[in-house]
Amino acid sequence: MTAVAAKPQSGKIFNPAAMVVGLVLLLILVGVCYVIVPVDSRIMVLMVLIGIIVGGVLIGFGVHFVPVGGAPAAMGQAPGIATGVAMLAAGAGLAGLFGGAWAADQGLLIAVITGGIGGGLMMAVTCMMVNFVYVFGMGIPAASGKVLKDPITGDSQPEYKSQGTEGHGLPFVSFVGGVIGGILGGAGGTLIYIELLGLYKATLPTVMNASADLVLPIAIATAGMFAIGLFLVNAVLTAYNITGTIEGPHDPKFKRWPRSVVASAVASALCGLVAILIVVL
Amino acid sequence: MSVKVEVIEGGIPHTKIMIGGLVATIVCLYLSYLNVVTNTGLFSFFGGLAVVAALIWGSNTIKVLCSYGIGTGVPSAGMIAFGSGVIAMLLATKFGIAAPIVALVLAAVIGLILGYLANEVLNMKIPVMIQSLTELAVVGALTLMGFAVLITGSFTFTGLTTGSITLFGMITMPSYQVSFIGGGLVAVAFLLGSIAVQHPFNACLGPGWKQDRMLMLTAECGFLSMIVAAVMSFALISAGAAIISLLIALIGWVYTYCEYIKLSKRDAFAWLDAKPIPDVEGH
Amino acid sequence: MEQIVFGIGITALAGALATVAGSAEDTESNIGSQGDPNSQVQLAPQMGFVHRIFNKAVAGEPPAYALWCALGAGLAWAFLAMHVNAVLAIILGSLLAVFVQGIYSTTAYLGRTASLAKFGQPVYVDILKSMTTVAMAHAFVAIFCTVTICYLINAALGHPFPLPLLGFIWGIALGAAGSATGNPFYGKERQYQNQKFGAGVPISASGNIVRYAEAGERNSIDNGYFTAKFGGPASGLCFGLIVFLELWRTILFEKVGAGWGAIIVGILIILVFTIIDRYMEVWARKNYGPYTAPAKEA
Numbered sequence: 001m002t003a004v005a006a007k008p009q010s011g012k013i014f015n016p017a018a019m020v021v022g023l024v025l026l027l028i029l030v031g032v033c034y035v036i037v038p039v040d041s042r043i044m045v046l047m048v049l050i051g052i053i054v055g056g057v058l059i060g061f062g063v064h065f066v067p068v069g070g071a072p073a074a075m076g077q078a079p080g081i082a083t084g085v086a087m088l089a090a091g092a093g094l095a096g097l098f099g100g101a102w103a104a105d106q107g108l109l110i111a112v113i114t115g116g117i118g119g120g121l122m123m124a125v126t127c128m129m130v131n132f133v134y135v136f137g138m139g140i141p142a143a144s145g146k147v148l149k150d151p152i153t154g155d156s157q158p159e160y161k162s163q164g165t166e167g168h169g170l171p172f173v174s175f176v177g178g179v180i181g182g183i184l185g186g187a188g189g190t191l192i193y194i195e196l197l198g199l200y201k202a203t204l205p206t207v208m209n210a211s212a213d214l215v216l217p218i219a220i221a222t223a224g225m226f227a228i229g230l231f232l233v234n235a236v237l238t239a240y241n242i243t244g245t246i247e248g249p250h251d252p253k254f255k256r257w258p259r260s261v262v263a264s265a266v267a268s269a270l271c272g273l274v275a276i277l278i279v280v281l
Numbered sequence: 282m283s284v285k286v287e288v289i290e291g292g293i294p295h296t297k298i299m300i301g302g303l304v305a306t307i308v309c310l311y312l313s314y315l316n317v318v319t320n321t322g323l324f325s326f327f328g329g330l331a332v333v334a335a336l337i338w339g340s341n342t343i344k345v346l347c348s349y350g351i352g353t354g355v356p357s358a359g360m361i362a363f364g365s366g367v368i369a370m371l372l373a374t375k376f377g378i379a380a381p382i383v384a385l386v387l388a389a390v391i392g393l394i395l396g397y398l399a400n401e402v403l404n405m406k407i408p409v410m411i412q413s414l415t416e417l418a419v420v421g422a423l424t425l426m427g428f429a430v431l432i433t434g435s436f437t438f439t440g441l442t443t444g445s446i447t448l449f450g451m452i453t454m455p456s457y458q459v460s461f462i463g464g465g466l467v468a469v470a471f472l473l474g475s476i477a478v479q480h481p482f483n484a485c486l487g488p489g490w491k492q493d494r495m496l497m498l499t500a501e502c503g504f505l506s507m508i509v510a511a512v513m514s515f516a517l518i519s520a521g522a523a524i525i526s527l528l529i530a531l532i533g534w535v536y537t538y539c540e541y542i543k544l545s546k547r548d549a550f551a552w553l554d555a556k557p558i559p560d561v562e563g564h
Numbered sequence: 565m566e567q568i569v570f571g572i573g574i575t576a577l578a579g580a581l582a583t584v585a586g587s588a589e590d591t592e593s594n595i596g597s598q599g600d601p602n603s604q605v606q607l608a609p610q611m612g613f614v615h616r617i618f619n620k621a622v623a624g625e626p627p628a629y630a631l632w633c634a635l636g637a638g639l640a641w642a643f644l645a646m647h648v649n650a651v652l653a654i655i656l657g658s659l660l661a662v663f664v665q666g667i668y669s670t671t672a673y674l675g676r677t678a679s680l681a682k683f684g685q686p687v688y689v690d691i692l693k694s695m696t697t698v699a700m701a702h703a704f705v706a707i708f709c710t711v712t713i714c715y716l717i718n719a720a721l722g723h724p725f726p727l728p729l730l731g732f733i734w735g736i737a738l739g740a741a742g743s744a745t746g747n748p749f750y751g752k753e754r755q756y757q758n759q760k761f762g763a764g765v766p767i768s769a770s771g772n773i774v775r776y777a778e779a780g781e782r783n784s785i786d787n788g789y790f791t792a793k794f795g796g797p798a799s800g801l802c803f804g805l806i807v808f809l810e811l812w813r814t815i816l817f818e819k820v821g822a823g824w825g826a827i828i829v830g831i832l833i834i835l836v837f838t839i840i841d842r843y844m845e846v847w848a849r850k851n852y853g854p855y856t857a858p859a860k861e862a
Contacts, residue, residue: 018402021401071600076763077767084624094733101724103826107823122810135847137794137798139852142845162762164764170841214457217464224729225471240357266394270391275371355623359627463726468638469635473631484622484674486676488680516645516646546687549678552689553686559686
């Protein structure tokens with residue numbers, strides 16, 4: 001892809017003024033929620049909004065762990081999985097949301113952890129099969145291009161990197177990163193879903209003037225759609241943060257995570273506020 | 282519907298397309314309100330036309346944004362557009378006849394904040410980022426609203442959440458499960474729109490990019506999405522209304538697809554059928 | 565007890581369908597050359613290597629398959645709401661979704677190739693005519709199987725999500741799993757078949773994809789044939805394991821330990837896969853050996 005105008009190189013990574021503005025925005029949004037909601041349900045709604053923010057931050061932070069190599073990885077030129085980061089994270093997180101939604105009746109804690117395990121399971125299987133293809137289908141061992149020794153296992157990396165490439169496959173730290181990313185993403189998505197589902201189950205019967213059983217499909221489908229929409233927004237924001245590719249938690253780009261946490265928190269607060277206003281207004 | 286057809290001169294400035302697309306979309310959405318006035322579903326096809334208009338605007342915005350080499354692919358822009366758009370659209374449907382305007386304002390606010398976050402907090406520092414993300418969020422919300430109108434005949438919260446099921450072919454009962462939101466069709470509309478908005482730029486990417494070819498492809502994607510959405514609408518609105526939408530979509534699609542092939546023939550280096558690879562010197 | 569046996573039967577069926585779906589998905593995306601390896605197909609003419617490969621640039625596999633599967637599921641849902649028989653509804657839904665997929669493929673090829681006119685890359689109409697239908701056939705298999713899985717999960721196993729939402733979720737998971745597993749195999753082994761086996765492609769060779777091969781000028785059906793030998797089954801295994809294990813641990817263990825049973829089993833499965841992965845990594849290092857002598861500690 002040829003760029004019309006190259007992005008100007010930014011000198012320092014963090015923009016402290018913007019981070020502060022972001023945090024102020026976050027507080028304003030929470031405050032607006034507190035003020036608009038009628039007094040008797042204030043605490044419950046505030047907990048829902050906090051839950052959504054925490055879920056969004058988990059997603060945004062978790063995506064940093066997922067090892068994505070992009071187009072060069074598809075040729076064995078870079079380590080990581082050869083898919084787009086937002087979409088791979090969305091795949092794992094939504095598989096986790098699937099499991100978490102099924103366990104929704106068993107309480108918040110179990111549902112969120114089940115969602116996390118679902119996402120982690122998908123990433124574990126996928127990462128293992130990626131290495132399987134590299135080792136047995138292509139005859140290439142895994143090697144990282146960013147560190148001299150794998151931080152977890154201590155294996156040395158440079159001599160297992162083929163000539164002219166930046167590394168290939170999934171070294172163990174990338175595998176673990178992928179699983180952690182799947183767990184955090186699945187847990188975050190499920191948390192958002194469960195919070196919204198609880199809110200809608202409690203308030204939609206009065207808003208729509210119908211019995212709780214009848215509006216259950218609406219509550220589930222709306223909460224599910226919001227969870228997916230929020231998931232994609234957070235995943236894409238994180239993809240912008242890491243500019244497309246990252247090797248895993250050992251990559252220097254990982255240090256950019258504070259930016260993403262602030263951005264995800266504000267984005268989730270904003271979207272969560274809108275989701276809450278559907279039943280409040 | 283001249284906005285979709287007059288894309289002959291390449292290089293229409295983005296502001297013109299933005300204003301044209303916005304006006305056409307809002308007008309089409311309000312024309313569909315004739316459904317409520319006449320108490321039928323016959324004007325639902327205006328929702329599909331609103332979708333085409335919004336997509337044309339959106340694809341040009343994606344072209345403006347992604348020309349700056351943002352590092353991730355083009356599809357992510359479509360996803361964030363519709364991710365923010367669906368949230369705005371669902372709240373906006375609660376405002377009755379003002380829903381399209383509320384969706385526009387709300388999505389613009391969400392897009393503005395997301396653009397600020399991406400540009401300043403995430404330090405991307407792309408000149409058009411804030412404006413583009415704002416426009417994309419609005420495009421997302423209005424496209425989804427257009428799909429909602431096409432499939433259910435209305436853009437109000439009640440219309441999107443209620444349907445009816447027929448028991449024993451005779452007794453009809455209200456059911457929340459057979460509805461746009463309750464049945465999850467909003468997810469299908471989400472994906473139809475997000476792939477359709479990023480596909481034209483993604484597919485016409487390259488040194489030989491031409492604006493009229495891209496916009497014709499956008500119209501074709503819009504009408505193609507309208508075809509399948511019209512098929513889905515058979516479950517929720519009367520068969521007559523759905524057939525009207527389907528026919529308009531088919532005619533629009535066939536026309537735009539043939540035009541697109543003609544434009545591709547015009548721009549291609551060569552149009553070969555079962556010929557070998559030409560000898561290029563040195564390779 | 566009967567409930568669990570029924571659930572296990574459905575799980576086994578879903579696992580088998582998922583394996584077929586994953587395999588068909590990867591074969592289809594390699595026939596069309598979709599996703600990250602497609603960047604090389606796009607790059608090759610710019611480096612002077614004109615080719616006869618189908619340049620299908622329809623987003624990446626996860627969002628594209630999310631759309632086809634959600635569309636298939638949404639259409640099936642609409643037909644079900646009109647009281648059409650379930651199997652017929654799924655077939656019709658998948659058919660219409662495949663029609664959309666085919667149209668998107670053709671417009672992508674025409675668009676990308678027409679935009680490469682500056683480098684002398686012609687539009688080969690016969691490639692368009694012969695590859696599109698083959699890709700559509702494989703996509704139909706993948707979409708049909710995935711929509712059937714979603715229908716089974718919704719109707720037989722009682723998942724609360726409506727059918728289109730399940731189609732979205734499993735479509736994006738299918739695309740992610742198939743893309744992750746199949747892309748390196750297609751990108752490195754097939755596109756760069758002329759490079760040495762057992763090493764990644766050096767950056768200097770970018771764009772120099774194989775264009776003349778065993779049966780004359782290579783086209784994408786040759787790539788599909790190649791994928792079906794290893795990449796396709798591997799992707800199928802990946803997605804099949806994901807679906808089967810996710811359903812299996814939920815059906816069997818969700819009532820055990822008030823929900824914690826399924827979680828513990830899930831953690832155990834993740835640990836098993838971690839051990840397998842570590843074993844493979846160590847095996848490769850031991851048996852393949854390093855490319856160069858280890859650098860001396862300075």
